[in-house]
Amino acid sequence: MMNRRDFVRKSAGAGLAAGAAIGAGGYGKLWTSTSSGAKYDLVAVMGGNPDAMFDLGIQELGGLGTFIQKGQKVLVKPNIGWDVIPELGANTNPLLLKRVIEHCFRAGAREVYVFDHTIDNWINCYKNSGLEKIARSAGAKVVPANSENYYQQINIPGGVKLKSAKVHELLLETDVFINVPILKNHNSTRMTCCLKNMMGVVWDRAFWHSNDLNQCIADYALFEKKPVLNIIDCYNVMVKNGPMGVSKEDLVQMKSQIITTDWVAGDAAAAKMLGIEVARIEYIPIAHKMGLGNMNLDSINIKRIKM
């Protein structure tokens, strides 16, 4: 439930944001939900702040209202896996998460939920990433995912290695699911992004690790509850020592963002950002072959924007 204080804060924030956007250059359709004309498979934005890039990028896809209907419950799943401050870029950028939540409410979402099954201590991760506070301030419900109690068994028909999993109840209970990963180097899969971010909605990750990690990551993408949109944070990108990072020297400021409905394409584009050959990130070609998306960026409709 939203209390009065949240409401006031949220309204004020949204008003300010809209006003600022209009003042900045007449993005009149910023909040409109009509899908107008050009529809792209993937929108890539470069050169702005995370929130401004999202404003611009989502507009190209007709606004978030294209993906959310009024009164729906929305799950926004960022990466909050690490007990690390925002400057070290191990978790999704707080500004981006905030703006995505604001767009959800603007599009008529009844409720927005945020959680992650963290790797470090969950209380510390939620707090030190800055994500709990900012998501709450934007009006979202930040929900724990630290106990098996919150997870429910699902089946994954067609999975090669991963035939079932326990997923967070809110993934099942919400109407719409939006994936907001951060692009990072990963020590064993070489990259973590859209598909691998889903390890944060399942309970038993150890099974994935001991049963062909790459195949499990691809298998999970078969599950029916797929994200309507993947918003990839490529603002500060961890290019080594991932996925946790050791110091700021592990980051490269790319000031980019990729928004896509096709998470395999999103991962393929992200791989190029990291300068890695797509084929070397094994779960991408596997998922492509399983028909879960298109990793051939030449054959999809891409909109590139530089701010």
Add this chain to the structure above:
Amino acid sequence: MKSPFLRRFRILISALVFICFFLVFVDFRYIIPADYFNYLLYLQFIPSAIKFYDLQTMIAGGFIIILVLTLITGRTYCSFLCPLGIGQDIFSRIGGRIRRKFRRYGFKKPFTVVRYSILAATLIVTFIWGIYLVTLLDPYSIFGRFITLFVKPAVIVLNNLLSGLLGKFDIYALSHTPVKGYPLLVYSIPAAFFLLIGGLSLTRGRLYCNMICPVGTFLGLISRISIFRIKFDESACTRCGRCSVGCKSSCIDFLQYHVDVTRCVDCFNCINICPDKAISYGLVSLKKKEHQTDEDKRKFIAGSLMFLFGLSQTARGQEARTPVPTKASTVKENKTTPVCPPGGGSIAGFNKDCTACSLCITACPNNVLQPAWLQYGVAGMMQPVMDYHRSFCTYNCTVCTEICPTYALRPLELEAKKLTQIGKSNFIKDNCIVKTEKTACGACSEACPTKAVYMIPYEGNLLIPEVNNEICIGCGHCEFACPTTPYKAIFVDGNAVHQVARKPETKEPEVKTPVEFPF
């Protein structure tokens, strides 16, 4: 002073103290800041005394305040500040509800030999051998262990029932917290003490405090010269005996108009009970008393010398069994040395100062600290030990070092803690998924905060872990994350003496900021 407010004042203060201790120990959401722990524990006698012995500063001077307080007021500590004492008072009340008989105490002779023997044994063992009897008998530590092992899980279960209920209404304010038990054996010591102290307090009032507790006996000795004490107004007393019946310390001999100050805990119940207002609390009267010879005490002192000699010999016979690291095996998990928490300095040093109060165990946000059974040897039972099969040590956390009331764990700045090597990791390649299954894993390296565990090229496109122990701090996240069973493919072996790890190197990345989209 005959005011009934004395008793109410005692109940108010003790209730506050008890509630604070309760909250600090069951705070499973880790809301209470570490500073508050230190304020609360400042006045706990044994922890403060040990900390003072280590530091020799007034930062740890709480026990001196207690000594002065006892000199002035008698054993008020036992009624006002000791959480175990307050807990016993609660039990006594419950006992009285069950059977009124349980609350009728009456004057009894003191267990002089028993109590002074225990005090002497505790002192002797502590000075000759180590802290072990203190660990066992310190009232605050007994209380801490009990709350940590029995009460906290019960509170979490309640929380979970409530959070489950709220969850049905889409309220996630309370989060479900998994109840994490400890190895079964470690429950035995707190359980035994609970039965002993719980049973005694239920039926016999403060008998534990006056027969066994070394702190009580010691403060009782000091109370002999205290300035304020319970007194009789002989002219007003009608010898009805109600004070004696109501005294949970069984220390009022109303026929002699005598209160045994070594056992009186200044609960002030007698003042309120007395119908004649003949009992008061005030300055000691300088009335000369006839000299009494305490036969028991003479026997005790005589016997003590023999006992003392014999005991010191037994004590020397058993050396503190600090495990010594041997060469690690490469075939299977072979832990030679337990991992002692950061701030401990060395296992031997840590074992010497810890009273096993369990405060760090309950305060650890990751539940990696577990009460030891025999990992440190018999002497270190119930002291905290890192258990990396259950959890791991959070990189950005120094809580246990901040709150330790005895300084067995010394405060570490976060930057220092991040370089404190409490153990080293050992990789067992033959257990590793990457080798056995020929599939990617890397859970260990993924979790490693310093990248002491990193990946190197293996067959084909695969990467396999490698360990650099110069920068490993022994946090155990690799061991915890490793999915292999029953033996882990990577494990941490403790450092008997903690070392300083090298700082991880930082290098400029090769990838550059893109100017154009690479796709």
